Amino acid sequence: MPSTNGHNLQGKKDRDFAGRKLKSLPKSIFDNCEIITKVDLQRNRLKQVSGISQLVNLTELILSRNELADFPEEIGKLHHLKTLYINQNIIKCISEKVFPSLQKLEFLKLSTNRLMELPSDINQCRSLIYLNASNNYLKDLQALVGVPKLRDLYVENNRLTDLPGELFANLTMFKATGNPLRKPPGDICIGGLKDIRSYFTMLRDSSSPVTVKTIKTMFLGSSMAGKSTLCRSFQSSRPVEVDVADRTVGIEIIEVEKGGVRFLCWDFAGQEEYYITHHVFITPQAFVILAIDLSSYDPSDPQSFEEHVSFWISNIQLRVPDSVVLPVGTHVDQCLDIDRKKKHINSKLQSMLTDRTETLQQLKKKLQESDDPSLYSDQMNDLSRLTHYKLKVLDLLLVDCTKPGYIQMFQDHTLKEVTNKDNFPSIERTLPGIYQEVEKEIQDLLIEDDIPQHGRVTLSDLLDIYISQKELDPENIKCILRYFHRIGVIVWYEEIESLKNDVFLKPSILITLFKAIIRHDLEKQIKDITMRQLKSMKVLNKHRETWLSDYKEKATLHNVAISILVQKELETLHLDDADLVQEIVGNGNKPGSLLCLLQHFEVCLPTKITSPLNPTAPEFHPNKTWVASNPNVYDPDSACMFPSYLQNNDRVFQMWGEDKMSDLTVHIYFIPEIPYGFFHRLVIKTCPLYTTHWVGKDQCCFSSCKTLTLIQVKNVEGDQYINIRCKEQTDKNEIKKSWQMVRDIMLKMDQLAQEWPGLIQYVHSPCKEYGCSAYFQWRDWTDWLKSPGSGKSDSSTKEEKVTCRNGHTRRIELIYPKGLFNSDSTENQAA
Template sequence: MPLLNGNAKKEEDFAGKKLKSLPNELLQRGGDAVKVDLQRNRLKQISGIAQLNNLTELNLSRNEFTDFPVDIRGLRQLERLYINQNNIKTIPENVFPSLEKLRFLKLSTNRLEKLPQDMNRCQYLNYLNLSNNCLKNLDPLVGLSHLKELYVERNQLAELPDLLFQNSSLTLFKANGNPLRKPPQEVCAGGLKDIQSYFAMLEANAPNVYTVKTMFLGSSMAGKSTLCRSLKQGRPVPVDEADRTVGIEISKVDSEGIRFFFWDFAGQEEYYITHHVFITAQAFVILAINLSSYNMDAQSFKENVGFWIKNLQLKIPDSVVLLVGTHVDQCTNENEVKEKKIHIEEQVKEMLETHTTNLEQQKKNFQEMEDSSSYCDQINQIERLTEYKLKVVDFVPIDCTKQGEIDKLLTRIKNEVLNKATFPSIEQTLPRIYYEVENDIQELLKNDDIAKHGIMNQRALLYELKSRHVTLDDNSLQLILQYLHRIGVIMWYKEIPELADSLFVKPSILISLFKTIVRHDLVQELNKISNAQLKSENALVIQKKKWISDYKDRASLNNVAIRILVRTELKENDITDEELIEEMVGSKKKEGSLLSLLKHFDVCLSTKHNSPLNPKANEFCPKKNWVPSNPIVYEPDACLFPSYLTDNKLVEIKWVSDNTEDLNIHVYFLPEIPYGFFHRLVIRTCSLYSPYWIGKDQCMLCCGDKRFLLRERCDEDSFIEIRCKESELETPEDIQKAWGVIREIMIRLNTLTEQWQGLCLTVHSPCKSNDCEAYFQWNDWQEWLEDTGANKFNIGQEEKLTCPNGHQRRTELLFPRTPDAST
């Protein structure tokens, strides 16, 4: 039914009515309609819409338009237009000049290849969303003098028009997911100020540079370090087992005009939790496979190849992967090498084809549903995933002991990265000052004007650089330093307060510190702590034994142990500056900056004593001041590393058992839950709510007197389950409060998902009857997350919902719903 606002002007709601044409009752009202909601229908055209000549807001999102409805040009009072999530390929000229009052336009998730040249005639347009299209040019937007927000993410843009950024009104601009070379994506990632500064410094004949981040991945002892170091030095470099990579090693290689940044990742499983921090999009991945130990069976392929391909598909699905077979010299003969090569290539091909087939089948399933327009979001997400093409180039077996093989591989790599079809953004246009600043930093290191460890206060570095570039101010230099951080030349985590003033001109030192704590042989390192080191922290041998047992049994590590390990690593790197050591290591009174970094990357969180539930505890509400009923008591300086937990015993004891009447949400991941995702979600959530109990793949947390369970399930389907105890939901207010906590958890889950480009999520509410496998599809869950009021959201007007098997439950026990939704 249309919603009346109490006077002659009406707000008409026809959302989700399966309409194929405009309803006559709407057209008959003519000029009375001010706002019309026609989203989630089956509209392909809207003949007669111009009759609504007083319309100020029109929502046509999630319909079936393939052509832009030109009748819209008759709506001269229109101020807000939503026409996102359709299949529009072109917009004709002479539409936008008529929409003189248009201020808000959402055209995201269509198939637009170009914009009409007269689009800049919408002089009052201040919000424009063109994300998820196929645009290659933004020139028609130049001249929109009132434009404040512009979103062009995930298009096919190689260049941005500099005149667009001379618009003083523009305050927000996002362009990630484009093959940009002018400005490079690493500049755009800094936001509007970085882009404007880039164009201000760009010369007419600015040089082009070829830069590529090359990541060496593979299982432990696959020969990654041998490959990396041999390519760097241009000759065979054997690496002993004792000298294998711990954490990540970084090096820069210049070869015939191409700048390679080599990142050698350790292969032990303990380090996988940190890989997500440094693996970035548009990278060249060299996946090393030990052919001598490779068995031609499913398990061997899964461990040595499949695991890595799958994770790359989730994290950076637009990357290029070169398979390199190592340890060829240890194979029996050439036939063995050839057979294993063929087996791996066939398995990879099948794996990629299966991935594509599964996506297409899932899309088809949604399209064939009775109300397919309600599944537009899911269909569009899957279409986005199918557009990503993880490219696995031909397999290269190599004998790293031979000079000719090293030369051959290096030539192959150079030819691959120079292929613009494979690497469309390999060529970048940069102002000369960017190179000059980078060279200045290297010269300062060479001349010992920067300490050998490469850790420097940013103000001191700015002072040195300004003495060489007197025309540059601090802001311009800081933007250049941020660019160098994004390409891996330096590291500067200015978003972390404890690290905002510290620049790591040698990134390797930060990685060295990182790996003192996140490593495969941590127990061995703890055992090495000497009595003298213990005494320096006023600790005893018996305490060291407790640190080791806590780490083994509870995955927690005492901060005293962390300080000792980090201090030892710093001294091994010839760092003797006590003030710097104190800053990195921390003390009993202050947390060290390294620990702040680990927490920032969701690797660990501070542990707390978990007290019994307090029914009278103050309710926690995000973004509001909160005073605990009792002070939170921290364990004696310890951090929990959830990725090292081995069971769920403690969680299961506290949770006891499930109940069919629990609030229960299933968040499904297509194609699967990324490695380490669950524990990162747990860390983000438990930093908000306390007390908590964490296990291998389960976590229970509390808010007031309500208990919530997070559980990772990877059976036939991969999903994360979120539950709230039914016994603690006595009143409608209790239910709404519980949904509020679930919303906060799902906001963090959704935000975390953005770091994996290759993921698609769907959300179900299972039927609450025993042994019933039916579920309720939740299509608008993201709208609920975006609804800052939260009270406006209703999944429907019904008091109760019935599953396909006839079981009925109150709507508020299946979906968030305000108590007065039926009125």
């Protein structure tokens, strides 16, 4: 730490006062103030910085993670300032005449404050290149038009609706997710600057921009809750009875036009086996209709609410925390005591949402009351972010799907809710007229059978059609297609190499491919494979018995079996296009594109049943890159493991052995809970890092050299966490390797957690003393994941230790990874 003695600071151009719990600027900061060029005041308790203007030659100022409510006007007198961090404060406004004085300012971070608007004269900040104003309350960005050198702009999680087209002329980076955008729609902004510029170009050239109202409507609920009946009755405006044998397998898509609103209805199957694909199809800005079977709902059984209601609400809250949910009571005609059940569900729902809010507030208060809250500022910001999300659960609506009057009421009620601007502020979207024209022509192609029945066309063919007919720029066409893909009108997985030239004008075809493999009756489907189908792939009946055995015991499905099942599903739809079947299903030499799709969305893990030596493989030579003799050969012995189908942890237990108190142990807690499918996707993400691994139902073991690491799901008294354990090591280098494995796993975990905006993680290391319940809470730890060498280097030779609140002392490297905390911290009391 730098000394606060002015004599010792003489000649130093930098001042480091980070994490000092300061409430005002220290006097020593002004010693030799004319030579100071950088001051770090982050992680303090500053409410004002009076006198900062004395540092006349300051070029970098860090005021992050303080308690500033007003933007310090004195900063405007720092005419040499180039870099300013003032994020993670509570600033509500910025006065005019500050930024015009900062003609050398290049980097400005204003994120995570409470700004309602930017000062109108910020465009006079002539040197500004980087601006981050995410996590505020901004409603427009007009003030930024005219900033001449602005290149990087981050405005996620604000209240922006319309963006000025002039803003994007010179930008090289732009992010605006988490805003109720209408112009351009958020589904276009996700595509990046290229799509945004194409949008504004087409909007400018369009003679008739259109305003459309489109809403993706997801029907969720338990198996046999009546989702399909509800969805099809909504479409037909009359009761439609759906037979049990005709229940949804996978997902069905229906498009409905009601009252000027276009509903893209997605009917999700309710069996547990299908939940692992929900992350692929459940998207933000959607209207969720939750079907609840009132005939089987029992108010006296707590498990009934869990299965019918809270499981679904929790997962929606984690995945799309700003969504609107309409609970619909179904099977009303078969139900007694309807009023009591309705009252019970509404009451439990309200309590559930209130409890979650109170839990978040208590967690934040606990961190604020710690000895040094600045050390947990990232975690507190995450908690604040979660409290800002407002999942809206409407009152339970009773619908008797056997009576036309109820169906009409359901339609009217649904239309009323989606056109309520408080519920869906971005339902209206401004689009160039060409978007509507292109979509109409796609529909005409489908109606007139100008394309194959399955709706798959190549991107090049589609581009040829519109380039010749509409004289459109190919990049503009791609922009339009990306938008249609994101709202669910077509499917085009541009990011998947094997599928980037395939455009599916009927999204249902890829849903069909998914449900050939992801289904509740997969064992029966394998048993029903005919001899004809086996012979077509040149395999025997005994192979099918092996497939069944491997599926039941190892949750593993051979690629040949996958190919047959997909081909079988395509035949039921009379899709006998040989080229399509071969490209999707594959052949003896090459896997089909379906496997790429399943692996891309982390539904399965590529594996091999056996690993025989290849006598024809090229010889390995040191210092020379080894290349496979034929990398395109399709290994018929390959298979896919579906971790979510595993039934036990036997193989993991055999390899890991017993837990020991001396194991290096880390607990990652998930609030409010671990999302369904999270652990299995974590396994799929992590296994490729380590060649040797063993996977179980809720545990997985990895081996790297001498280091053996276990991850497992735990639930202790309602607290859900993932436990990471490394076998005891005594050598410092081996301990370092253990922490490296922990970091690699946690990095994958954190990347995965970004897909659940309603999720927050806490990290603890338990005390290693037998019977002790104390733990050591990790401070802000995500920087360590990204830069494991951050923090002060450990140049001391002394052995550092930490002590828990019960007085048990352990070496710090067995509790925390080096680099997570400053080396001068010798004790971290349990929270």
